[in-house]
Amino acid sequence: MNTSSPLPTASAWDELITAALLGTDRRTPPGAAPGRDAPTALLDAAAAETVRRRAGLRPGRAAPRPEPAAEDLRPPLPGAAARRLALLLADRPGAGAGGRRGASPDLMELLPQWLTAVNARGFAAPAESLPALLDAARARTDLRPAALEFAGPRALWLARLNPDWRFALRATRGGDTALPGPAEAERTERLWQEGLFAERVALLASIRSRDPDAARELLATTWSTERAEDRLMFLDSLRTGLAPRDEPFLEQALADRSRNVRATAAELLSALPGSALAARMAVRAGACVAVDHTRDTPTLLVEAPHECDAAMERDGVSPHAPPGRGERSWWFGQLLEAAPLATWPARLGGRTPQQIVALPVADDWLSELHAAWCRAAVRQRDADWARALLGAPSSPGAGGPGAVSLAERAKLLGTLPPSERAAWVAGFIAAHGLSEAFQLLGVCSVPWAAPLGRAVVDALNIARDAGSYPWSFSGVMGLAERCLDPAESSRLDALLAVPDEPEDASPGAGGYWAEAFQRLGRTLRLRALMAEELGPPAPGGQGT
Known part of the structure; x- marks a missing residue:
């Protein structure tokens, strides 16, 4: 390309930028006279220099087309369920902190249950839903395991093209940091010796889950050279599959130079x-x-x-x-x-x-x-x-200060079978109400067993009739929306009207209670409909 003036240099372009930033009254553009015409001259010069800069560029080679995404062999999601997913992933109405939520179901809180149910049935995610699904998983770490399982191999393909979704490659087997399988001894050794700390932790946990002895033996090969904070994290992975065969290794760790490592080793040994x-x-x-x-x-x-x-x-x-x-x-x-x-x-x-x-x-x-x-x-x-x-859930100490706190009782309940756990909490609620039951409800299996669900609804009804301050029960009501069996929705019909408020009731309490029960009933019916849209679960699966 021939021009009447030489191609611009980097310094000439820099001069124009400087004049634009400082203003032409403080810096006259190159080749222009000071005065009122200087701004116009600056724009003309910038336009000309831009054309010259672009004319000096050569087009680059086209990037190779990406390989197609791996095929997802799972059956497609039914049409009604696909439409439901689009609604769950769209902008959702929700409550601000401390605000009234209205009578509409909170779709954001139903998405985790829906993902659990769809994974139990083994459906593949619709391709058009994958970007929104990955965005949701990026925003909420609690969604990631279920969302990535549902998204399948095509999500990994997309994640390689969008830096915002790189978390999927780190969190999913088959991503950029896919863990080696049982037969890949050479890859396992290389990753253990050369991998990043997070990769090594994931590798050790993966091996421990399938072969506890192999994981412990792998850890022993580099134990003496690991940093104290790394030894602590690696030792914690031995909680999975803890067995008497781990005792010699843990006894050696009791002499570790790190107090935290010694304490963790002692805790694991005391669990044997x-x-x-x-x-x-x-x-x-x-x-x-x-x-x-x-x-x-x-x-x-x-x-x-x-x-x-x-x-x-x-x-x-x-x-x-x-x-x-x-x-x-x-x-x-x-x-x-x-x-x-x-x-x-x-x-x-x-x-x-x-x-x-x-x-x-x-x-x-x-x-x-x-x-x-x-x-x-x-x-x-x-x-x-x-x-x-x-003790007995109806005992006086269970509902207030006593030898065993409610936090301790919640942990103790976790050692019991789910049905026994639910029965104990139902008895606690029947005897002491809901004011102290939130921690205990959190350890019960979902959906709640029928006796527990009835105890919760009955206690909410009693609190409403007593004119209790309604917002203090919002946490339990939120749990009920997610955990109550949808079959219990018919029991709510008598609770939907605005009750007469006692003289000492909180102002507006009756309207709030009616609104909350309406939302609970609608949420349960929606959860039942969502389960119908997905069809029957696979044997051993979990519904919504």
């Missing part, structure tokens, strides 16, 4: 009731608790340790109590939660867990003793001790 550490803890804890038969009623006596010696510290007992906690009670609690629960019937006269828990405890040690046994029952997954510590 047959381990040597558990036996040592049983001896120490047994020396702290005894039955006093000299009183009218047999009573538990507690003598907490007077020191934390080097052997106790090596076995994971932290010597330094947190602020506001006595050292002796701190050491005592750690010993008891690490001791096998099977220690106590033999130590305390052959009594059952229920009989032991029922014994009075001298000198105000009841709360400390029972709290430590709660932690032990959760750690050792001991349902018999959990039942004893929970």
